[in-house]
Amino acid sequence: MKFQTFKVCGLVFAFLIGSAFLGSSGSALASQKVPISFNDYHGYTGTVKYIKSVAKAYPNITKLIEIGKSNMGRPIYVLVISNMKTGTTIDTFVKLRNKRKEGVKNVPPMKPYQGKPGHWICGSTHGNEYTGTEVCLYTIDKLVSGYGSDKEVTRLVDGQTFYVCPVVNPDGLYNSIEKGISQRQNSMKKDDDGDGKVNEDGYDDLNGDGHITWFRYKDPKGRYVIDDVDPRLMVRLRRNAKTDKQLYSVIREDRDNDGDGERGEDSERGIDLNRNFPEGWWKTDGMAGGRGNYPTSAPEIHAIAEFFTNNTNILMAQNYHTSGGFTYRPMGTAPPNQLHPKDVAIFDMIMGKKYLEIIGEEVPEAWKAPGSLARFKEELEKKSKNKYAIARGYELPRGWRASYNEARDRRYGYGMASDWMYMQFGAYAITTELWNPQKDIKDFPQFTGPDARIEAQRALLKYQDEKYGGKLFIPWKKFEHPELGEGEIGGWIPKYRSNALPGEPLLNVCEKHWQFELFRAGLQPEIVITDAKARVLYTANKANSAVVSQKGDLVSIKKGKSKGKYKIVEVTAVIENKGKLATHVARGAQLAGNREDIVWLIGDRDKITHLQGTKFQKLGVIEGTQKIPGYTGRPGAGPAEQRRMQRMPRFIPPGYPMFFRMRGARLEPTQVKQTGPKREVRWLIAVEGNTPLKVVVTSQKGGTKVKNLLIQ
Ligand SMILES: [Zn+2]
Structure with a gap:
């Protein structure tokens, strides 16, 4: 039975x-109203077509915005994904002192989705690194087609805002995919060789096969030899290495188009956009270090800087690049001690740990036992020379690192995106270098040792033979070069060379990084008003206003006009951050342009007199619910605050009042001195007659919420 x-x-x-x-x-x-496949790359044209179709098919949860144009006039798009019927912003309730006006190009009125925590995801900042564009499209598909059917996706799209910018560098991507000319930089209409002609000498499809691949030719000064195992591969010799084999040079298919004796010296190539951001663009001696004439000189970067400035709700940011299969968290332009220790813990122990688990790499021992950091520091002091690692208690692992060279104490570059987004804007910004064949192709052989690199190249070529019928690699064929003579043209078709191979490998990359950003979205703060009440303490049927004046020591109170019926009302509200992280990065509220969380009591200002509690009260930065592993809560000024103090003028003219308040100046707002993820606030007001009241809590990155009150 x-x-x-x-x-x-x-x-x-x-x-x-x-x-x-x-x-x-x-x-x-x-x-899934707009089908999408990952059997080949979308390029610029395919991407634009796809996001336009998505915006059309899902009007309730998407909005397509053109945020600027490339140098060649191609639009840069951001697809906003959020429930467009929910959300509110503070300028709906409070007149801004510097009003955002419709028609003023740079400062449009806020949209409801800006009142939700924002998550920026972008790809193809480097035009030939479009695996990230595909991950962006995959992410878009997961968000829009999961809305309504997947519980977590629905929650996120309702409560948060995703800003997906699949192509930061339209011209670089267009040239790389549509034209087949690999281009990392943006495009510029610039006469590089000073001959009066613009962009007249770029790469060329010498043999007219529709691809710009490679030309190899015998050259006693060459640094390449043909691989013994697979003669299709060219092996680059190590520095000072000697060989008896025939030496080759390998160049892109190219000829001298303008007869000046040089090849490819005036192409469309402009500047490296990931060196044009305003953070760490200058050298310490004050000279230019980054690319471009000045930070944000490239229209593509200008567009992004402007977009961030107008969308102060962005707390998460991901910049996809290729390749390597690892993530850079800040910093790259400055030493790691510029990071606040709390953010280090959040980046490494929360995000980094999850990332390593997703990509299948070993999590550092110290991250598994954050309570024992002191012991790890001691141990590291004995065996490491990396002072930053010793201070942290661990070396950064391969899969989750900073680009700053800690061992040599040397910066990686100038004017980089994620440093700017973190340091100046206050976002948890990262740069993921997508694509590692050994991790992203199922059952791909693993190699170690000195020949690992060439062995992996051989295996990848073999994989291409088997899975793609050899179509991604053009066999070498004899070609007579107009200037260099006899040689051969062939090799990897550039667009398949250092990006995730289309189909299954690309899908693996997409899924892993979608999962990771989904995890990061789950960390976002979420401000809610859990309770709000308005209680009448006292009602008077006839009341008068009073005028108070002071002459010397004499204070006189004069009876004013009759006010009629009024009530004394106590308003209380409980505000909580139900999300995991605080509403700002550690230095967030100290950064220029950032502010602490605020709660407003809003009603007809002619009918309300504030007796206790100013009309808005400052709440500080509301912590999240997650305990930050490995962070002991050392208070004090972070590096940015110190920096800012240094920037303040040193000279104060004699007789200049140090503290003054202008006549008629507003009362200093009430500062709520509570910490943790919860705030209890109170107002005492006198209300004439009846007026509806609203409690509005507004956090730049934690969201804006409103509760209507009934006076009881
Ligand atoms: Zn890159």
Whole structure:
């Protein structure tokens, strides 16, 4: 009998699993209104077509914005994904002192989605690193087609805002994919060789096969030899290495188009956009270190800087690049001690740990036992020369690192995106270098040792033979170069050379990084008003206003006009951050342009007199619910605050009042001195007659919420 019951249960159980599976996959398909495939790269044209179709198919949860144009006039788009029917912003309730006006190009009125925590995801800042564009499109698909069927996705799209910018560098991507000319930089209409002609000598499809691949030719000064194992591969010799083999030079297909004796010296190539951001663009001696004439001189970077400035709700930011299969968290332009220790803990122990788990790499021992950091520091002091690692208690692992060279104490570059987004804007910004064949291709052989690199190249070429019918690699064929003579043209088609191979490998990369950003979205703060009440303490049927004046020591109170019926009302509200992280990075509220969280009591200002508690009260930065592992809460000024203090003018003219308040100046706002993830606030007001009241809590990165009050 028992056995029979069990059997029946088992059957029912199996049936439920089956139908649940069919149900979810069926509805997921039904809500995927714009089909997408990852069997080849979308390029600029395909990407624009896709995001326009998505914006059209999902008007309730998306909005397509053109944020600027490239040098060649191609639009740069951001697809905003958020429930467009929810959300509110503070300028709906409070007149801004510097009003945002419709028609003023740079400062449009705020949109409801700006009142939700924002998450920036972008790709193709380097035009030939478009794996990130594909991950952006995959992410868009997951968000829009998961909305309504996937519980977590629905929650995020309702409560947060995703800003997906699949192509930061339209011209670089267009040239790399549509034209087949690999281009990392943006494009510029610039006469590089000073001959009066613009962009007249770029790469050329010498043999007219529709691809710009490679030309190899015998050259006693060359640094390449043909691989012994797979003669299709060219092996670059190590520095000072000697060989008896025939030496080759390998160049892109190219000829001298303008007869000046040089090849490819005046192409469309402009500047490296990830060196044009305003953070760390200058050298310490004050000379230019980054690219471009000045920070944000490239229209593409200008557009992004402007977008961030107008969307102060962005707390998470991801900049996709290729390749390597690892993530850079800040900093790259400055030593790691510029990071606040709390942010280090959040970056490494929360985000980094998850990232390593997703990509399948070993998590550092110290991250598994953050309570024992002191011991790890001691141990590291004995064996490491890296002072930054010793201070932290661990070396950064391969998969989660900073680009700053800690061992040599040397910066990686100038004017980089994620440093700017973190340091000046206050976002948890990272740069992920996507694509590592050994991790992203299922059952790909693993190599170690001195020949690992060439062995991996051989394996990748073989994989291409088997899975893609050899179509991604052009066999070498004899070619007579107009200037260099005899040689051969062939090699990897550039667009497949250092990006995730289309199909299964690309899908693996997409899924892992979608999962990681989904995890990061789950860390966002979430401000809610959990309770708000307005209680009448006292009602007077006839009241008068009073005028107070002071002459010397004499204070006189004169009876004013009759006010009629009024009430003394106590308003209380409980505000909580139900999200995991605080509403700002550690130095967030100290950064220029950032502010602490605020709560307003809003009603008809002619009918309300504030007796206790100013009309807005400052709440500080509301902490999240997650304990930050490895962070002991050392208070004090972070590096940015110290920097800012240094920038303040040193000279104060004699007789200049140090503290003054202008006549009629407003009362200093009430500062709520509570910490943690919860604030309890109170106002005492006198209300004439009846007026509706609203409690509005507004956090730049934690969201804006409103609660209507009934005076009881
Ligand atoms: Zn890059």
